[in-house]
Amino acid sequence: MxxxxxxxxxxxxxxxxxxxxxxxxxxxxxxxxxxxxxxxxxxxxxxxxxxxxxxxxxxxxxxxxxxxxxxxxxxxxxxxxxxxxxxxxxxxxxxxxxxxxxxxxxxxxxxxxxxxxxxxxxxxxxxxxGVLGMTGLTAYFGLYEVGEIVKKGGPNCTVVVSGAAGATGMVAAQIAKHVFGCRVIGIAGSPDKCDYLVKELGLDAALNYKSKTFFKDLCAVTPKLIDIFFDNTGGDILDACLRRIAFRGRIIVCGAISTYNDATPKGPAYYSALITQRARMEGFIVFDYAKQYGKAIEDMSQWIKEGKLQSxxxxxxxxxxxxxxxxxxxxxxxxxxxxxxxxxxxxxxxx
Amino acid sequence: MxxxxxxxxxxxxxxxxxxxxxxxxxxxxxxxxxxxxxxxxxxxxxxxxxxxxxxxxxxxxxxxxxxxxxxxxxxxxxxxxxxxxxxxxxxxxxxxxxxxxxxxxxxxxxxxxxxxxxxxxxxxxxxxxGVLGMTGLTAYFGLYEVGEIVKKGGPNCTVVVSGAAGATGMVAAQIAKHVFGCRVIGIAGSPDKCDYLVKELGLDAALNYKSKTFFKDLCAVTPKLIDIFFDNTGGDILDACLRRIAFRGRIIVCGAISTYNDATPKGPAYYSALITQRARMEGFIVFDYAKQYGKAIEDMSQWIKEGKLQSxxxxxxxxxxxxxxxxxxxxxxxxxxxxxxxxxxxxxxxx
The missing domain is CATH 3.90.180.10 (Medium-chain alcohol dehydrogenases, catalytic domain)
Structure with a gap:
């Protein structure tokens, strides 16, 4: 050679x-x-x-x-x-x-x-x-291991996903919607992405966080508050969702892309909602679940075949x-x- | 009459x-x-x-x-x-x-x-x-139900308590130290309070958060990081403890007295440590455990009699x-x- x-x-x-x-x-x-x-x-x-x-x-x-x-x-x-x-x-x-x-x-x-x-x-x-790599596994274990979706899921469970048109968010939103039948709201950064989330991925609603009426819009689509928030972005979106968190709500701290470039990030000002609503914010790293990757990839491969999970x-x-x-x-x-x-x-x- | x-x-x-x-x-x-x-x-x-x-x-x-x-x-x-x-x-x-x-x-x-x-x-x-009222019950259920102290406790478990010379903090610190045998560090706002925590309550160390060297001091007394942080204050103390949180550490969000008077509170800038350390912040309200008050008061009355819990x-x-x-x-x-x-x-x- x-x-x-x-x-x-x-x-x-x-x-x-x-x-x-x-x-x-x-x-x-x-x-x-x-x-x-x-x-x-x-x-x-x-x-x-x-x-x-x-x-x-x-x-x-x-x-x-x-x-x-x-x-x-x-x-x-x-x-x-x-x-x-x-x-x-x-x-x-x-x-x-x-x-x-x-x-x-x-x-x-x-x-x-x-x-x-x-x-x-x-x-x-x-x-x-993507879907069958660390990205998809991150969505899967975040929902299962941190978000308690097996316990909470179903049509009375409201799930909000930030960065929902991103790689991990898209998988999390689809699993919550098409596998667990939750009410799922995606948050993204453009009208096109929001259209994609509702029309192609079948979410119940999608919100543009850049809209001036974002918090009001969020209130309107979460009349029963937020049971599970899968957060990829942090920042003001996290604060808005803390203000709407439900009793014993779960915040899956997957990422905080909006803050990663900040020399001194702004923390979530409304975190004391964790007290009043007995809520939980928990972080995780997908690597910890390596022993369960096989089962997760098998599940997700099946969902791809069934059309529940698009890439x-x-x-x-x-x-x-x-x-x-x-x-x-x-x-x-x-x-x-x-x-x-x-x-x-x-x-x-x-x- | x-x-x-x-x-x-x-x-x-x-x-x-x-x-x-x-x-x-x-x-x-x-x-x-x-x-x-x-x-x-x-x-x-x-x-x-x-x-x-x-x-x-x-x-x-x-x-x-x-x-x-x-x-x-x-x-x-x-x-x-x-x-x-x-x-x-x-x-x-x-x-x-x-x-x-x-x-x-x-x-x-x-x-x-x-x-x-x-x-x-x-x-x-x-x-x-105090000890046998909501104050003491708050310390008890925070440690047991949110902090997982039964699972984590013992001499290899480092517990930090903020507001440690306050009503709830004092009870939490004493239970962690004298009932569970943890390494316990109290945080308070004056040298007198710190003396009290070490000399009278028997904590392993106490730190004055008003000191200019506070974060350095915290690092020095938490060589094995912080497994459980019982937080009554929020603010900069919470951020310092997030920076020292251990793998799968637990932050018991009991209160945030340092922020209650703020019109727009500052959130914890270092909350993304929850991701890297797979840590959890969880709030609670003592009222949720009303059915277990009897057992808790019985336990705490016994600890008072045994001299493990001072008021x-x-x-x-x-x-x-x-x-x-x-x-x-x-x-x-x-x-x-x-x-x-x-x-x-x-x-x-x-x-």
Whole structure:
């Protein structure tokens, strides 16, 4: 095998507030010999997952995962294809989900993190970064393990999802609506997204948080208050939902994308509603439920087949577009899962 | 019986921010005939309980209890003595705990809220507003039902209590320390209070939140982070403890006295630590556990007898001092339970 030129994007500096694609990241090239150690495989990255959590990985603070180091390849979950293998469990042409990061090629060793993707008719490999990846699993475990949806669900249960046109929110909203039959209200940032949520995903209502009448609108569509709030955004939306939280309401603190770029975030001013309504705010990290991924993926695959769970992606092209695309994610320019398509799958050798 | 002149303090206006004793309340006199309807009793108020929750009762918002109306007698829990009775279950001279409000006398009907106080050697009747009243019950159920102390407790469990020299905090800290054997750190607002917490209540450490080195001090005394935070204050103290919360830590949102007078409270900026540490913030109201009060009072009476639970009170005298004393409560001028002593118990007829 001749040497491969590998384009990588590394973290060049830690942003204090907004990400600046030009100074936060740096593009570099390395030459890969293609020689592999025992059990190693060489993969070509097909899709890179862009996630709000990436902003946290750039911060040098105590968290659930170590920060990305300066000059290190930016961390990401990816779908990749095996192009050379020293491991009989991984054959050339097979697809895997792995943490390759923002680069075109990676040499990987077997780990918990390296997972073969099962063939699934009619579903793109990129789905393993979206509905059937960490994104979908996050929605699933948030609702099941933190939101107590099994106990609370049903038509008398009002569920509000923020970032509902985003990758995780979309899955959470559909599960609550089409699996548990709840009354589901999505919150998003444009009339188009709201239309999509109601007309295509079948939610009961959708609200544009940028509207001047947002809080009044929220009151109007939550006459029985909010039993479960799946929060991806934080900020003023969280405050509005705290003001509408029901007795023993559950706030699933999944993300706070509206605050991740703030040097000093504003906290939820109305959190004392937790006292008066005996409500709970609880955070979680999907990794804690790794032992239950199999069951969750089985459930969600079934829901896709039954048409209860739709997938949607916003795809940008080329490894070098990753920094700009990440900024767009924080601006809410995506609908559904935000992905970078790095290379085409080679289907000649697909098993 | 001749007519009785009853001094009452009513809510005159709803404070927007700080309570102004002169404009928020108004003193008035009424004449009580002393005539009783069927099953009614006439009581003389001995002690009035002052509680941070009163600030919420003055606010005209959706809450766990209806707001006090303008021109209505200010609501409070009190210990009172029966001075006339039309009810064979309540004899003249007996002591009761009831919601009489800020007045010298009250005519009461039997209700869940009217509870006879059991004789208990060596314990003042005022204890039924403190350790053995809602105050102590709040500490008990907060730890047991929200803080999961039965599951988490023990020497490897670090518990931090804010407002630790206040009525509820003091009880929570002592239960965590002397019943569950946790490492307990109290937070209070003066060196004297901190001395009291360590030297008299036996806590492992106490910190003055007004110190410039408070956060550094907190880090130093929580080398294994904070497993349970019993929060009575909110504000910057809550943020500091969020920054030190442990994996799957529990924040018992009991009160937020530091924010109750704010027109627009500042929320906890570091609440996203709930995500990274899979932590939980949960509120509660003691009334929800009414069916378990008996067991709790039995437990706490036993701990008093065993010397595990001490009581302390700050007492002001005379019904008309209630408004000023409430302001002092918000300034943190009390140590232990803040009470107004309205009248002496008549021990001649004590049963």
């Amino acid at each position: 001749v040497a491969i030129e590998n384009t990588q994007i590394v973290l060049a500096s830690r942003p204090v507030a907004d990400i600046d694609p030009k100074t936060t990241f740096r593009v570099q090239k390395e030459s890969l010999s293609g020689e592999l150690g025992p059990n190693e495989i060489l993969v070509k990255v097909l899709y890179i997952s862009l996630d709000p959590a990436m902003r946290g990985w750039m911060r040098d603070v105590r968290s659930y995962i170590r920060p990305v180091r300066i000059d290190e390849v930016m961390r990401s979950a990816d779908v990749a294809q095996v192009i050379k293998s020293n491991n009989t469990n991984y054959k050339v042409g097979e697809l895997v989900r792995a943490t390759c990061g923002w680069q075109e090629y990676a040499v990987l060793k077997p780990s918990e993190d390296l997972v073969k993707i099962k063939a699934f008719p009619g579903v793109s490999p990129s789905t393993y970064l 949607r992606e916003t795809i940008v092209h080329g490894i070098e577009s990753a920094p700009d695309a990440l900024v767009k994610l924080f601006k809410g320019e995506n609908t559904g899962k935000m992905l970078v398509k790095v290379a085409e799958e080679d289907t000649r050798s697909r098993l | 001749v007519a009785i002149e009853n001094t009452q303090i009513v809510l005159a206006s709803r404070p927007v921010a700080d309570i102004d004793p002169k404009t928020t309340f108004r003193v008035q006199k009424e004449s009580l005939s002393g005539e009783l309807g069927p099953n009614e009793i006439l009581v003389k108020v001995l002690y009035i309980s002052l509680d941070p929750a009163m600030r919420g009762w003055m606010r005209d918002v959706r809450s766990y209890i209806r707001p006090v109306r303008i021109d209505e007698v200010m609501r409070s829990a009190d210990v009172a003595q029966v001075i006339k009775s039309n009810n064979t279950n309540y004899k003249v001279g007996e002591l009761v705990r009831a919601t009489c409000g800020w007045q010298e006398y009250a005519v009461l009907k039997p209700s869940e809220d009217l509870v006879k106080i059991k004789a208990f050697p060596g314990v003042s009747p005022s204890t039924y507003l 302390r009170e700050t007492i002001v005298h005379g019904i008309e001092s209630a408004p000023d004393a409430l302001v002092k409560l918000f300034k943190g001028e009390n140590t232990g339970k803040m009470l107004v002593k309205v009248a002496e118990e008549d021990t001649r007829s004590r049963l």
